[in-house]
Structures are given as structure tokens and as C-alpha cells.
Amino acid sequence: MNTSEKLSPDLFKPAQLDSSEGEQIRKESVSYWQDVIRRFRTNIGAIVGLSIIILFIVMSFVGPYMNSYDISTQNYDIQNLESFSGDHYFGTDKFGRDLWTRAWYGAKISLLIAFLAAFLDVTIGVTYGGVSGYYGGRVDNIMQRFLEILYSIPNLIIIILMLLVFEPGIIPIALALSITGWVPMARIVRAQMMKLKSQEYVLAARTLGASTYRIMTKHLIPNVMGPIIVAVTFAIPSAIFFEAFLSFIGLGLRPPGASLGVLLNDGNKLLQIYPYQLFWPALIISLIMLSFNLLGDGLRDALDPKMRK
């Protein structure tokens, strides 16, 4: 009570209020992608995954040239050498071929097949899913039934039949993998499209007279990018694994070609005698699979705006 009595009115001045000031953005503006990168950086697992992937991609090009051997020259004086004998860092196989060279060459082929298959998945899946989801109605109905029929046939059967018709090689294997591989991608894109096409900004664009093509490429696809990228990072390891599996059952590359699957198949037969011949390709394929999964996991978190803290 005492203090209030001491306050005199001249102590108060009317505040100079600028109504625009409240609208000012103090913090630096962060775009969606900057935000994604920021969130991605904090995820240690994803960073490790990305680094290993980059390292392996570099090694798959550089590795085969790090010593003087090639993938097919046989030397029967040095059959089944142990790892780390001279410049045969991983040892040699039963034909005396250098395993280091073959392993990295194989990793390159496996990655190539996987990236090619993933690229085909994205191209077909996004187009198909986009059209189906955007137009909806009868178009969607027919396209989805076709897709379901394709998806209901076990993909192993389709792939094996494909590889019996075509000569096994990098492109046929990638084609065989993506013949059913695009289906999940198409489904993801279709679901996203259906969700997004009724959003206000699409409505606005349409009202302003934007063409369907423009709406698709400028408004819808960029907004579906997140789920697509995540799907790709999971599609790549599964393609690598499937390629390995095909080689493992004898439908892979022709000898003396090498892919990780071919090396695993050869190594598996000698597991009890020369375990290192299985160990190195197995280590490489495991690390690739793990890294892509960590990366995909990190990307999923980073690309989801709802995860923003």
C-alpha cells in the first residue's frame, strides 16, 4: 500500500507502439530442406551410415586398382591364400584370383544393379502412382486392380522366369528386380497424392488455372519427395540382397563376373575350410545393408515435418 502511494502519474509515458514490429521475424528463416539437413545432422546413426555408403562407393571404384590384379586372371600357384598375404589383402580364391579386387568389383556391380533397380522403381512407381492417385475414380480403380494382380504373383517366380528367358547380366537382373519392385513405390505415391490433391494450395493452383502437369510437377511431387526418398533408401538394400540371393541360387552373373552374391555363393561352399572367403564379402554386404537402413531411418525422421522439435 505504501509504495503505491509514492507512485506519481508522471512516471508513466504512453508507449510508442509500432504495430508492424510484432510481425518481424527475428530468427533466421529456415527452409524445409535446411531444416531436414539440420535434423539429419543430429542423427549419429544416419551420419555413420551415409559415411560408410560413400566410402564403399569410392572403394568400389578405387579398390580394384589398389593392387595389380584383375578379376579374372587365374594363377594356380597361389590358390586359396590366406588374407593379408602380400598385397592380396583379402587373400585369393580357389582359382588364385585376388579376393580384394573381386570383392570391390563385386560391390560395384551389386551397387550398380541396386541403383539401377531403384531408379527404375522410382520412375515407374512415381508415374504410375501419381496418375492413379491424382485422377482417382475409375482410372484409379482399374490401375489399382492391375497392380494388385501383379503384386499377388510371388515376385521370386516372376524373377526366375525372367532370368530363364534373358541372359543373366547387370541390366536383366536390374529389370527383373524392378518388374515387381515398383509396386510399393506406386502405392506410397498414390496414397500421398490422394491426401495432397485436396489441400488448399492445390485448389488455389487449380483455381488460378495451372495445368495438371504443372500441378503435378511443381506442387504435388515435391511434397511427396520425402516418402519417395525414404522408400528408395529401403529399396536399395533389398535389391542388393535380392541380387545376392539370385546369385546364391545360381541365377546370377556369368562366371568369371563377380557380384557380392556370386562371391558369397562361392565362399559359402568353402565355409568350413577357408572361412575368410565368405567373411569379407559377407562383411561388405552386411555393412552396406546396415548403412542403407540407418540412412533410411535417419532420412525418414528428418524428412517428416511433424518430427520438428
Added chain:
Amino acid sequence: MFTRKFCIGLALSIVLTGCSFSSNGKADIKGFAENQTLRLTEQKNIATLDSVKASDSTSMNVLNNVQEGLMRMGKDKKLVNGIAEDVETNKDKTNYTFKLRKDAKWSDGTPITAHDFAYAWKRAINPKEPTDYGYIFAPIVNAENYSNGKVSVDKVGIMAPNDHTLQVKLVKPQNNFLSLTTLPAFLPQKKDLVEKAKTKYGTVEGLQNMVYSGPFKVDSWANNKVVLSKNEEYWDRPAVKLEKVELYIGMDIPTGINLYNTDRIDATALDQAYVEVYKQTPDFISVELASSNYILLRINHKEGEAFFKNTNIRKAINLAIDRDVLANKIMKDGSKPAGGFVPPSLNGVGNESFRKHGEVVKYDVSKAKEYWKKGLEELKLSSAPEEIQMISYNSTAKRDMAVAIKEQLRRNLGLNVLLDAPPWSVHLQNLREGNYQMGMLGWGADYNDPISFLEIFQSDAGMNWAGFSNAEYDKLLEQAKSESNQAKQYELLKQAEQILVGTEGKGQSAIIPLIYASNAYIQKPHVKELYRHAYGPEYSLKWAYLVNE
């Protein structure tokens, strides 16, 4: 000459039985084990105990030890007498008269008669029920005609004038008919039992009613284990020392090796990966097979001009392959580099290997290059064609050989070969239909005769998938087939082989020989006198026994 050779076989059997008679079998042998149970593995179960129908390896292996035919395969490819006590032949070797043992009995105590043989043999060529091995009776008069339904059964040259005499009439002189009689298809069968059991004969359901003529009988037959025990009615029972044989079924090679290392079995087969590990141990055994591996070259291609129609190209490929590498660096199981088609394990009647005259082709890169250049010039090609396909059977060993051959042809000739390894049935179909350029294949003999190899490349032979046709070759083989003097026959066959695989003189290099095959095993040192064979059934247990280690 023939009878003299045969006497050696007879003498051997007397020696073998002799030593066991003197001592009741056991006391003589140092460290003879108390428990005479032998444990082996088989990859597949018995398909049938019906000797007429058996064609898979397990069935044939078991039948060889539970039944006995006229003759039996002994040690080192020597024939010893089985149920036949004596054999007489006429001068040109077209009539065989077998005198059967009077003391030979089935396991139910009834005597084994010539009628049992005649019945089983005729059953094998019955036109109503064709069998896989029916063709093997072809040397017998009218056997083929009867199985085609052309003549009645009483015209077939198999006769049993009394209980202990079996007469066989052959179409042509045959030096090796006795080696045929060791095969399961030539085993005897009891007519009344076969007819009573009908479809159950030789199956698990019919096991209690089965009778045995051999050293062992089947005690039990389950999915994972078959047990044999000594047949107490067997005529030569003192020679049989094993009491029991256990066969573990369905073991692949790594499993077999694990069981072997934990002392749960006494012997098992190896594949090339494991050969290296066990090769230096005393347990390692390599058995030569009557089988060789080779590459077929498609000579008269259905579509257009074939690359391999050119003889110089074929010769170049023949000379550019280093078989030493294939046998000693890839297979490693005792297989030998093949410079000819007929494997060294074939020795006809005597113990003289057909391969004694040496190999036909030798690895020679500079000569290969010369022929290659000449061939390309003749074909008006500036360089080797881009895509020559070679197909092989999809097994690790065959694929590895193919990979090594590919590298050799690339290095020596600059020829790039594409490798494909389809499943076995597809592979055979491709070869049969001429749908290949180069095709790897193996050929094995069922009986001891070089003709069984060389006749498959006669112009009209069903197995001649290469499309090889050479009038002189055909003539040489026809001459050899009707030649009863073995030395002269070998001379003719030698010339024929020179045409088939040779690169010099009349050599056509129609096929490219690779290796003479072998099988590798590991076997505990306490197993003695277990004989493994080059052809027919894999092993004989009659004389086997165990000692204490």
C-alpha cells in the same frame, strides 16, 4: 586266351575263400575287432530292392551286397565267381554255359537255381514293363526283339536246361560278357515271391518277404538308416566277417564329414573342396572311375555355318586346353588329365588298360595358335567370334572346370567363351537337341569295355549329339565289335580313338577330352578289404572287416 584269363579270376577267389576256411575267418587276423559293425553313408535312400528295376546308385550299392549274381566284382576290377562255379564258352565266345553252385541257397534256405536267373533276366526285358537297364541285355540273342515285342519269350537266348546250368547265346562274340553279369540287372529272383508280392516286391512294405542270395540281408529300411546283417545261408559265409552294416541316409558331404570326424561313421565321400584338407591324411582314398569328362563341339549346326565345323578350329581348341590344371588344380580328387576318350580304368578282359598305348592329345599352345590362325583364315574371319557359348552341368566341380577352360581359351587363343550352367535336365535337352555350341559332358561305362565309350560317336548312334560322322570311324568300330582277339580289337579301337580326338594325321578333334574322373573318400584305417569299383555298384562289402586301432 580268354579261358586263361578267366582262370586267374577263379584262382583269386579260391585264395580269398581259402584263407578264411582255414581259420574260421577270425583268429588269423591281427587285432580283429570284437564289434564287426561297419557304418557308411548314402546320399539318397534305396529306391527299390527289385534288382530288375534298380538304376539309382544306392539301390545298386545295396543290391550288390545283399544279392549275388553269376560273377562278382572283386579287388582291382578282378572278376570272382559268384553263384556260378564254372563257365564254359565255345571258341568264338557266343555261347556261355554257367555251372551253378549246388550249395548256393537263398536266405530262406531254398536252393538258388538257373531258373531264378532265367526268370529275372527275362523279366528285365519284358516288353510289358520296360526297365532302365533292359538295354544292357542287347548282346543276348533276341533280347532286343523280345523287348520290342517282335518275338516270343522262348526265342530269347537265355536257357535253363536243368537246375544248375544256365546257357546264354550271344548275337556277336563278346569279350566282356562276364563283366556284365556282375551288374544288379543280372541278379537272380525267385519267381513265386515276385509274383506273390506283385507291386510290393522290392519295396519297404514287401521287405519281410524278401529273400537274399548275397553275403548280407536287409534287416531294416527306414528313412534315415538302412541296416544290413550277415546272411547265414550264403554259400561263402566263412569269407564274410562283418556282422552288421549301417547305412546312414540323406547325408550331404559336409554332414558326412562331421559324422566322420566325430567317429560316428567309418567312411564318407568327399567333394573337391574337402579333398585338399584330407588329401595328405592316411584316411584319404581316391577311386578311379570308368568315366571321362569332355567337351562336345557342335559340328553340323542346324542353322547356318557352324564355327566348329572347321577342323582346324577344333584342333586349336583341343591343343589349347591344359588338362593338368583341370585335374590337379581344380578337381584334385585323383582325376587324371585326359588326352583321350577311353579312361585308363577300362581294361577289357585282361588286366591290360586300354590307355597303355598312351594319350592322344597333349597341351601345346604354339601349335594351337597355328591351327587357330589357319582356321580363322579358312572361315574368312579377322578375329575370334564375340560370343561362343559353353554349357556345363550346374555342379561346383563342373562349373569350376568351365571357368578354368574359359580363362585358358581367352589367354591362349583370345576366344571369349560365355558360360552357362542350366539344371541337369535342361542341359541334357540342350545337348540332345543340338542347342549348343560347346557343351561339357561326362560319359561313364556300366561294364568293362572300351567299345562302350567309342561306339557313342558312330554316325547313327543315339548319343552322338555332336553330329560327328566319319565313315572310317564307323568301319573301324564295326570291325572291332566283331573281333574276338583282344589285341587286334584294341588296335582297331586305338585307330578309331585317334580319329575321334586326335589332332595329327586323320585326327578330327570331334570332342575335346578333359579329365578321367575319380571319386574321393575318407575311410578310417581300421576298415580293411573294403573294395570300391570303377563301374557298376560303388563298393563290395563281402570281404570287409574291422580291426582294433
